[in-house]
Structure formats: structure tokens, C-alpha cells
Amino acid sequence: MPEVMSIVNTLDERQPYIAQKQVTGKQVPLACDNNSIAGAMSQRACVYSGARVVLNPVTDAVHLVHGPIGCASYTWDIRGALSSGAETYRTSFTTDMKELDVVFGGEKKLTNAIDEIIELYQPPVMFVYSTCIVGIIGDDMQAVCKAATMKHNIPVIPVQSEGFKGNKKDGYKAACSALKTLIGTKEPEITSEYRINLLGDFNVAGDVWLIKPLFERTGIQVMVSMTGDSTADAISQIHGAHLNLVQCSGSMTYLAKWMQEEYNIPFIKISFFGMEDLSIALRQTADFFGSEEMKQIAEDIIREESARIMPEITRIRERLCGKKAAIYMGGAAKALTLIKGFRELGMEVVIIGTQTGKRADYEQISYSVKDGTVIVDDANPLELAELLVKKEADLMVAGVKERFIAYKLGIAFCDFNHDRTVEFEGYDGFVNFAREIDASINSPVWKAVRQKMKEDDSTHDTVVVEPVHGSCELEVPV
């Protein structure tokens, strides 16, 4: 391994996961896509969590967690995905395994729980998630689910998501495998000669509702947004589409590839966030179908919508220009599109990392960021805290666990994960995003926070010495 200059003070074993473009001699982290190091305080969750975040937004499904109480307790309705119909997915079902189930096996309890749920709630589909303990004691979930499917005549689909069998991205795959069971089980209802699926949009805060109308205006039938605001019925028909648009590529590429092989449906990777990526998504889709009329409508949409939001974006851009952003995301797709989004707001990215990025993702990220940007895989709180200060970030965009690291350092924060309550996708979503970044960075609370309190009496072991912040003065737009 080449000599690595330390960018941040961390465990030796963690150093290969951190790179600084054009500074340390490596463009991308030398290591990624591995299991987390014990005691390194990874921000990742487990296989089960990966499966759960992908599948949970299927609105009319019962999501049954076969495991002890905690796995269900901490994942109850935390996804932020909205529904236009059923709310079943927001209910937390679990077999609540006890010691006796662990000793004598949980298959019987699982069978009984499935029977009971179907009797009480009559769902059109049930996903049954396995957890660590199920993998250890060896319950045959496949057999139980198969028997239940036969007995009740609804799909009872096992999700092989034993927490310890890999990491979060293995859970994505488990979720895709479960979805495969449903796809193609119903004759598609066709309303247009142009049909697409939106894969990897979870309708957090209602994102999808800003995207679907754009495509529908061009004459396209959106068969499903998956899994955000999707139903068992819709998913069973999506083999009727001509094209898959894949947004969250980390979680859905596996499924898209499968659909390409199985149904001959091609896919393209797109993003619905930011003006540039939105335009690309609309244009590429219209190009795919080749209809001149559709292409014209797509251009009309891009022109009209951009013109509509531009005054507000320009106003906010002036307030944000030159500010430095740090990005730490679950998947690489969102990290990549955020780089462009920040550029559209006149901001630069100084730190970028993901929980589940692969080598190719990091190469693409490295290509998209400026020299000097720190690129990190599977970061932990101490690394993030030190980097935020060292790189003088003005804002971090990430999820809940990272929020309070930024806050305690006096750095602005934006949740682009499950917790946000406004849409960030689409044209209005980008305005929402810009406004939130403005509110986050330009709030007067940071001035109060940065004013030194009394003499610091701390003698404790701290992350870094002195927080350094860029000036809050406006800079000339680039």
C-alpha cells in the first residue's frame, strides 16, 4: 500500500477509506464497500435496515419484522415516505421474539402471526423481514412464507435481511429480491403508448408528486414510483413499462438490471434533484421514446419551469455564493446529484462521503469535485467533526445522526434523509432546498453561537482545537 498522508486523525485501519483529491496522491479512497470496522463508530446500520428503508414505503403492504422487539421499535414509521392512499406501511408489525422462541425456534410463532395479521388486516401483500436472531437460530422463513402464501392466497414474501450478513447495501439487494416476487404477476393496465417506471424514489415529503406530473405532461404513463407511494397492485404490473428511470442507483440498479434481462426493459440512471439533473432526466426520457412532440413538450417544461423558479434561485444564490458544503449520504447517487445542486446555488463541496458507495461511485464523485475535496467512505463522527472544522464547512447535508455533530460545532445542517418535511425534488423542490440552505446558513443563531463564551474551562479530550469559519460576507458569484 502506498504511503498515505493523514488527512484526518483516525484509526490506521480507517486511513485507506479517506482521500483528498489531488492532494494525497489518491483520487478516491483506496478502500470501500467493506464491512465496518468494530469500534470505529460507523454511521451505517445493518442489512435489515437496508432492506427496510427500500421496501417500507410500499404503502398497502404489511411489513412484519420477525425478530425481537427492538428491530421493530426503532424502525416504526421513520422513513418519511408519504402515501396518497393506504397507510398500512406506517404500522409496525413484529413477532416480538422471546427467549422461548429463540430456544425452540420461531417458525410456529411466525406462522401464527402471519395468520393473525391476515385475518385482522387483510393486506394485499406481506413482507416478512428476518433479523440477526433468525439467521442464528435458522428459522426456515422461506418455507413458512411459502406455506402462508398457499394458505392465504396472497403473496407472503420473505426478505432475507439478517442484520449481520453483510452491510446496508446487502439489504438493498434483499429488498429488490423480494420485489422481484411481485413483479409480473398481473396484466398491466395501459393508458399510454409511452410507459416508464420511476425506481429509487421513496416519496419522502411527497417528492414523487412533483415529478410524476412532469412526465405525464409529456404524454408518458408513469406505472409506478418505487417504492415511494407504491402499492402491491402497481408493482405487480411494472413489467409493462418500456423504460426504467433509476434514481437511487445504489438500491435499485440490481432490480433494474434484472428487469432488463427478464423483461427486456432498459434503464437509465437519472436524478430529479437540481435544475441540471432534472433537465437531463426529462430530455433523456424524451430522447429514448424519440417522439418529436414529446421532445418539444419536455423542452417547454424545462424552459417554463426554469424561468418560473429562476428569480428565487438567483436571489438565494446571491446569499449563498462561495459557501462551503459537506455531504455525507447513505448512497452515492444522492451525493453526486447534490454536488451539482450546490453548484447551482453557487456553493462548493469540500467534503463528500457515503455509507455504501462503491469504487466506481467514488471515481465518479472524484471526477465531479474540485481538487482538495475530501472523499470518505463509511465515515464516523470523530472523522466528520474534524473534517468539518478543518475544511471550514459552512453547512453539512446528511441524516439525523450527523445533524447534532454539525450543530455542536456551530455549523449549519440540512437533512436530506428521512426527516425532512418539504420536497427537495422537482422544480419547486429545488426552491425548497435553496430556501432551506439559506435558512440554515444565514440564520443569525450562528453569529450568537460563534461569539466566544466566557473563558473556556474545558480540559476534556476534544475533537479539534479551534473552529475556523469562513466569513459570512457575500462573495462575488462565480
Next chain:
Amino acid sequence: MTERNFVTVNPCVMCQPMGSVLAFKGVENSMVLMHGSQGCSTYMRLHLAHHFREPVDIASSSLSERGAVYGGSENLKKGLKNVIDRYHPSVIGVATTCMAETIGDDVPNIINEFKEEAGIGDNDVLIIPVSTPSYNESHVSGYIKAVDAIVRHITPQRAENTPNGKVNIIPTENLSPADIREIKQITSDISGPYILLPDISDTFDAPMRDDLPKIAPGGTSITDIADMKNSNASIGMGLISHNPAVEYLAETHGVPGLNVPLPIGLKNTDTFFETLTQISGCQIPEKYLNERGRLLDTMVDVHKYLYGVRMAIYGDPDKVAGLVSLLLELGMHPVLVVSGSKSHGFRDYINANLKDAGPDCETTILDGVDFDTFNDAVRDTRPDILIGDSNGKYISKAESIPLVRVGLPIHDRVGAQRLLMVGYRGAMELIDRITNTILEAQEECEKPVQMSA
């Protein structure tokens, strides 16, 4: 009520290891390491960050398939080493998860091996194992077990046996940082020096500083914990939850133990004050006599709004018991009383309370149930107000019944860390919130307020 025998729908408890986190986070310069797969620690961090709005670091031994087959020793040792290297803690709590328990790791033995191999002594870092498989009991027992393990592990660390003239206070899992601060203030004002364990008042409600400490300052120091054996007495809070740490201090070190209800409401707070004055022989300062007087004044001000109002109370057993006591003092009708965790003695305790107060209502008591069962009971009993954690919001919305938020988790409102329910001041705050919720609900219904105060 619909019978549910096999499926749990919308859990009203958390798992055992979570309870241990709440305890260890109240020890100074401590870290917790979950011996299990990566998800357990991350989910708990997420859950607690939502509630306390603080960074919450919980390490994991990140067990993988290899660990499942060959045992978790290698991962646990590596995890401990990395946590020590990066965080320099004085104490590491090692809590087991269901996975670690089921693969049969002998955690105390692995820790001993680790200490020997790494040349680490108790003076460097104290590593305290606690067995908390998630398939047993709940966060309530996890907290109790961890507190017990902390006391048993640390008290022998101090050789000296000089009486310190202090009083030990051991609270329960469901108190906020504000509650702990209030208990500390009261204890200090009445009986002087004290040792409160676990003290989350700073660690889960940290001020902004000029830097970000790796481990939030605050918590009970090792020196203090070791000194608990030399105290005059121990006060264990909560009468429903068993308090083995208090028993241990009594049996092993001869420190008399007194268990009191959580000081929620007038009577329970009086009991706490009386216990403190008994132990210390001191008088209650005028400040608190005035507070008590203000509480009485508050109770009189609101009594017409609250008399006969039907309440459903849910959550952890001792908190629920305290709230029931407060509500009965106001003439409210607890028509539904629910403990999420199965608790021996809960039903009897509540029934005894009801018998004393004799409210003119029927009370349904449920023990160890989920929110779905609770929801059925809400439909049957038709309370006017729900009081409990944020997870009751679904029932609140579905049944159009206002919810007063207390407990953990509160992730959909700000200020969970500052919610005060103990002491005379806590009672006043709760009464104000409950009353105002009722008044707002009446206004929303566009019904004129019937009663005048």
C-alpha cells in the same frame, strides 16, 4: 377488544440494550459498546438523537457472518481497542444484544482476555459487561441491570471505607435531563452532598461549547460511584421496578436503602422531601415550602377544568404510576392505565392508588401491551386526553384525542430534554400543559368553555 396472541403491532417498549445505554450515558467519560451487529447501535443512536437532540455515540463490535460462526471474541476485542484508542474513556459498558447472547459468547471472559492481552488494568479503563439480550424483558430492565452492574463493578474499586455523609439517589430510566437536574437541586438543598447515578443531566443535554468533546462532559464520576458504599443511605426511585443496586449497597455495604415513588405530583414529591429530611435531619427550606404553596395554588386554579376529565396514561410503569397519582390528586379520571413493559406488581400498585383516591370512574389497567391493543382500549374507554410518549400520536390522530407528550421517545416536538415532571415545579408544569391542552381542544371544537375558573 381484538385478541392478538402472536403479533405485536406498534411496540410500546424498546429493547433491553437500549436501557443499558440510558444508564451508561450517565457515567462520566463513559462509552457504550453494543456487542452485536452494526445495526443495533446505529438504531439506538438514531432513536436517542431524535429524542435528546444531541450527538449520541454508541460503538458496535460489528459482528458479521464470521462472528456468527466463530464467535464474536475477535470483533469485541478489536472494538474495545478501537474505542479506547479513539475516545479514551474511563468506563466502557459492554451490552450484549440478542445475537451475541445466542452465539454464546462469554463476554466477561473475553473482556478479561482482552485486558490481559492489551495490558490494560482497571486504572486505565473499567470495562463493565451487562447481559441484555433483546428477546428478554425491555429497556426498563436493561437500565436496571446496567445500573446494578455499574455499582457492583465500581464500588470495590475504592478501598477506603470512611462514611461520607452523602445520600445516594438512583433514579429510573424515564427521567429527562431536566428532571435529574431538579432532583439534584432538591437533594443538595435539603440534605447536602449526594451521589446521583446515573446522571444524564449534562450528557444528554449538553451546552454549546467552543469545541466538541469526544465524550459529552458530565455524568457520575467513578470516584463518586465507588464512594456510594460509604453513603448514609440510598434512595431508589420507583416502587414498581425492582432496584437491585439499592439492595446490593444495603446487603454488601450496609447502606440503608429506601425506595420511594418517582416524585411526580404532590403526594409523591412530599414523600421524597420527607425521606430526604429523615435521612439528613434537616428542615425543608422555605424555597420549597413556597414552591409547594404555588403548586397548591395551581391545583386550585385549575381544579374545575380538570375534575372528571377522562385520561389515558401509558408508558414505563413507574412514570405511569407517578402520573396516575398526580392526576388523581386533581380529581381527574384515569380510565385507562397502560404499561408498555410487562411489570410485576404494576396492576396491584395502580389498583391500590385508585382505592385510596376512589375516583368516580372505572379504570382499565393493561400491562405489557402494544399500541394496537391500547388503541382498542382507547375506543372502549373514550378518554378525553392521552398522556405519554410521541408514539401515541397515531391514536391521537385516529381517535381525535389530544396528546400531552411526556416520556421517551418524543421525536416530533422540541424540548424533550427540558420537560420537567418531578418535584413541585414539575407538577406545576405538567398541570399547566394538561390544562392548556384541554382548553385548546375545547376552543378547536368551537365549543364555548363551559367552566369558569
